[in-house]
Amino acid sequence: MTELAFFSRKKTTGAYSIGQIFEIVAAAVARYRPIIQHELPRPSNSVFNLLRNILATRNNAVFGVNHVTGDAHYVVLGVNRGRVVLTIHDCVLLARTPSSRFKYHLYKWLWYKWPIRKADIVTAISEKSKAEIVHHTGCPPEKIKVVPNCVNPVYHYDPQPFRTEYPRILQIGVAPHKNLHRIVAALQGIRCVLEIVGELNHEQRTMLDASGIQYENRAHLSLEELAGRYRAADVVVFASLYEGFGMPIIEAQATGRPVVTSNIEPMPWVAGEEGACFVNPTDVQSIRSGILRVIHDTDFREQLVREGQVNVQRFSVERIARKYNEVYNSLYPNAQPAIKETHPIT
Template sequence: MHSDTEQLGGQQPEDVIPVDLLLRRRPGTYSIERVFQIVADALPATIQTRWLQVPAGPWRLPDIVRNLLWCLRHCGRLVHVTGDVHYCVLALPGRRVVLTVHDLLMLTQLHGWRRRVVQKLWFDWPLRRCDIVTCISEQTKRELLALGCVRPDKIVVIPDPLSQDFVFCEKPFCSTRPRILHFNVTANKNLLRSIDALAGLPCQLRIIGQLNDEQRARLAARRIDYSNAWNLSDRDIIAEYQQCDLLLFPSLSEGFGMPIIEAQATGRPVVTSNRQPMPDTAGAAAAALVDPDNPTAIRAAIDRVIGDDDYRRRLVAAGRKNAARFAAAAIARRYSDIYRQLQAP
């Protein structure tokens, strides 16, 4: 990717603000990259972005050192660390730095000395050194404040933007055999309880993400009719929403919950967790909220969406209204304001 600054030969008018968007290197995952491509595309012309990708993966000590040295040499005056490589802030003395924190899931998966080291490198030290921290949800902000490593006045909550490619697509609801879409198969996505909830229900479960042996065994044991796909393009993902009848997203933990608003914008009813940040993302009365630990509760919500036409129509209408809150232009404007604030003398 090339920036407008590069196309102008490195020269900018005085009112143009150059911003380096610093990306992780993690082959096969693109969520952060998609989010900030949407933001960059919606920024005003006076904000000129340059995409920088660190040369090594984020976790091994030699890779961390390599990324730090690379940032020291290549980053400009105003840098936005877009996520996952928070420690790169430590290599940016004298720069104005924005750091986006998407979630704290990595800390919940670690214990003992590993957790202490990761907390220092990814949270304690970088959050103290950067100028502004953006979080994608109030839940992430609460979790950061609980760590005690950043002042509240330093944090700005800016949700993820919705791509303009997600538009309403009318589809007759198939109540006799609905196509139920389930995004991702990692432990926090709660697929096993979703499978238990669907046992005996005439439906087709569409799972996005590469299944493991335990998940395939549970699908077979519950006799679930399912299909599976992964490594989808953006166009393929949009088609998955258009072809489904409802989104099942009973996640145990999220930084934001992007599939919720993508489904709502497409015009699909959503069943998701009554656990933050999902209710904040989904909006009041715009999704069926359930206890994600309870397959019976998940099943009851699905049954109501399938069997109650009026309820389903209300969810769809409220969901479309809720998704409009996350328009890319409004989100980009908030980042633009931050860049201008940091550019000021």
Template sequence: MVQLIFRRRNDRSFSIEKVFETVLPFLREQIEINIKEVPVRAGGLSSVWKNIRSLRSLKGDVYHVTGDIHYAVLGFPRRKTVLTIHDCVFMHQSSGLKRWILKKIWLDWPVNHARVITTISEKSKDEIISFTGCNPDKIKVIPNPVSAAFSPSPNNTERTQPVILFIGTKINKNLERAIDAMKGLAIQLWIVGQVTDQQRRALEDAKISWQSWVGVSEEKLVQLYQDCDILLFPSLYEGFGLPVLEAQRVGRAVITSNIMPMKEVAGKGACLVDPNNENDIREGLLKVIGDQQYRKSIIQEGLKNVIPFEAGTIAQQYRSVYAGLLQE
């Protein structure tokens, strides 16, 4: 049996756990899987200890911790543990004593304790090695899967005001610079995420027609992809960049950052732009909107690019990791 350990879920967000659950039906075709959620989602060191203590009675052949509770591997036998690290964003967003504590509890100790580390991109692997000194051979890159709910949906409509879908509003998503890039363009902007007062003012100043949605279901998210024309995803930092694949699978043109891991994930199926340059983002938008042949070509490349990220293929990679531990 594989014990799959998740953090306490938050139904208000489209979480890491929902992404990983995409592979569960395929894993369960050959392996017995039990899902365990830790009792506490967030808090201080007492919450960390409570979560670790709650896991010690679990029995299994393999223990796989995913989500942002890396420390949970400390509750299991070293030789039986798999730890999935999605990104190291917290190392870029903290400093001083807080950063030191986070590094020890979320990176150094878990990475040292786990038998196998998996991560979702080469960029994340490089960061784990850089921050911890981990042996590269201990880390396996297994990409995120794209849900089968995102299926090809032809869009033959040529709108006078194309719909631009934008996923996420946190600082790394780069919405403010994207707003500057869209000033004066005849577009409609659809935003998934909580729009701040500052972002709202920027949208009003730029005179952009926009709508936003918060806490959307997967069904609603699929609908937004199907109803849009272009995904704009000029992120400054990601562990992976799943929206790129979601848009590609639906058959929408993608504009994303020319940095890792987005360009790794997108392959040839996207218009790549400099996320730090609003003029470059604008030029990318103008090219995708105005050049129909180019738009069609990146859509077709995207449909091909997404095939290796299907859930069944990703599940087989995890099964191989589990099998390797069981054979030791």
């Protein structure tokens, strides 16, 4: 009989993508096999906290399958029993850090190469993430299985009349790679309300105030509040420069909102061939043209919503749970599930 333990990073305000996704996956996987869920005790922001998290993982590792669900990859080094599955969402720590800096090499070895070597199976959330892992770490491609993220059922289909004359445009994220400055430039002169989720800095507020665009800013939203912002929107714009996956795409599709997103991977893979309006994220005019087409072309807009509804079924909770269960079964193909057990991490 095999036990299954999930190890997830310490929750932080606004960290929707990893922790909440795997809470849903865990509940679905529990229909196949019992599962023990652990939240790491510390954020990964100091040497002491890293060691504390590694020790906590060592103390709570099981003789079955230990699944480290992302971000805190280094805790794999604390697993001293059983098999290890490591989920890597992206290689952004390496992509954004100059290779000449010490921090780059710290990330490369402690977050990626050593944990990958110790893991029995690595899962990536997209084909693009898999390719990046292979590129940055030299991990054999056959060791990596692609298991996408799932869409949270809180994002449900909610059709609303489209406000052509004054649409509400939703932008998720304010980090530099979310490309807010180009989106603002693309919206110049378009009658709309731009709603931005994420805490704006002073420079971004100054830019928005000078743009003349009517905007609203919300931060530190609960999951239910965030889902409500999708329902309140007419269009979701996600012209990101870098993603491991791109959760806002499938969240918008599930809600029934047209998406304008980047034509670089993994966005087309996630959105589906006809599930979004694809634009060049480095070209302001391309972003603008895409937004205007969605606003004014009713047939195109409705097609995007229909295709999005079909595409998002690829990311249902049940489908993704089955994929993870297949990964676990591959480690112990002849074993039976263990007796269900739950306890807090210490």
